Amino acid sequence: MSQAPLAARMRPEKLEDYAGQGHLLAENKPLRRAITSGQIHSMIFWGPPGVGKTTLAQLIAHHCDAHFITVSAVLAGVKDIRAAVEQAQREKQYGRSTILFIDEVHRFNKAQQDAFLPFVEDGTLIFIGATTENPSFEINNALLSRAQVYQLRALDEAAILGILQRAVSAQGWSAQLEQLQQLALQADGDGRRALNILEIAMDMAEDNILTEACLSAALSDYCRRFDKGGDLFYDQISALHKAVRGSSPDAALYWLTRMLEAGCDPVYVARRLLRMASEDIGNADPRALRVCIDAWDVQERLGSPEGELALAQAACYLACAPKSNAVYTAYKAVKQDIASGGSHEVPIHLRNAPTRLMKEQGYGAEYRYAHDEPNGFAAGENYFPEALQNRKYYHPVDRGLEKKIAEKISHLDTLNAQSPIQRYPRK
Structure with missing residues (x-):
């Protein structure tokens, strides 16, 4: 009996048996037409784990009768890339194309990418990369410009159920439809995970019959899909x-x-x-x-x-809670003014005067202490630099406490406008 994991043993050998990704492989879709016509181009498969990125690359190579070389970006170095190029050059002499499949391609550094890019350009290699990370952020532009990005989606429950039923039939196992549906639901869009859990459950089963106890035990350590940085x-x-x-x-x-x-x-x-x-x-x-x-x-x-x-x-x-982004919007507006308006000096009436010299220079001399003003408000005073006088950044919304805040600000604005004392007379 094969010692390979069930997920490896159940890789489909025909495109017709491939599960999911109908948005890419349905009739008349560009990728499907490219495969059936044999006109394969360099491409990047982007999607979550267990959705068939490696399997699809293998099926493309098989369908097009291309020599298939697989490299893991986690383990490979420039030496491995050069060895792959040499293989591709030998195959090319016999009129056979070569697909270089690089798993987790986002882990390749610039030197590793530079080692094979020229051979992609001259047709020695057809490059297919697989990544779980957004290519826009994780893959160099030089590589992106030479490959078409195809986004693979998490498998739906129907697709995973089909994978499980095919595995059960191929292995001669017995399982209830409801059990496989439960497993398909818990697999969270990951076909490989579904097969791995099924294999664990069947390892515990007697007479190749899946029981509820075996399935529950296999699912007990299950963890939802969640990448902590992607x-x-x-x-x-x-x-x-x-x-x-x-x-x-x-x-x-x-x-x-x-x-x-x-x-x-x-x-x-x-x-x-x-x-x-x-x-x-x-x-x-x-x-x-x-x-x-x-x-x-x-x-x-x-x-x-x-x-x-x-x-x-x-x-x-x-x-x-009632919603308001008024403070957030005001903060961004202030940052924009500061970035574009230069550094305005603090008005002299707002400066502190801890020394005699500073007092002699007029620091704080005209400051109006609000607590000594009627109603604790110095109407007509301005606390901005003169160039920014009367700026309005904060506009409270008509919801929650900000409704009351808006009424208070409106009242103070009226007092400012009516005050005979104006720090910076209105122009």
């Missing part, structure tokens, strides 16, 4: 943030729990919730900031599971 990480953070911003506590809870259950650092989640409290809620409900800090404190003091529950409470609070 696209999936940032996609889920983005979804959490947008659910909070969109006032959907249920969706916010879903994405937060997905991340925590998959192993995301709870402290990172706490930091992001704190950011949401300022960016999307702000002064519409200043308590949101305190709720997030308290949740972070609970997480650090108590850990799991109390900490995660506190984070869930904070996420729900943020989603249900």
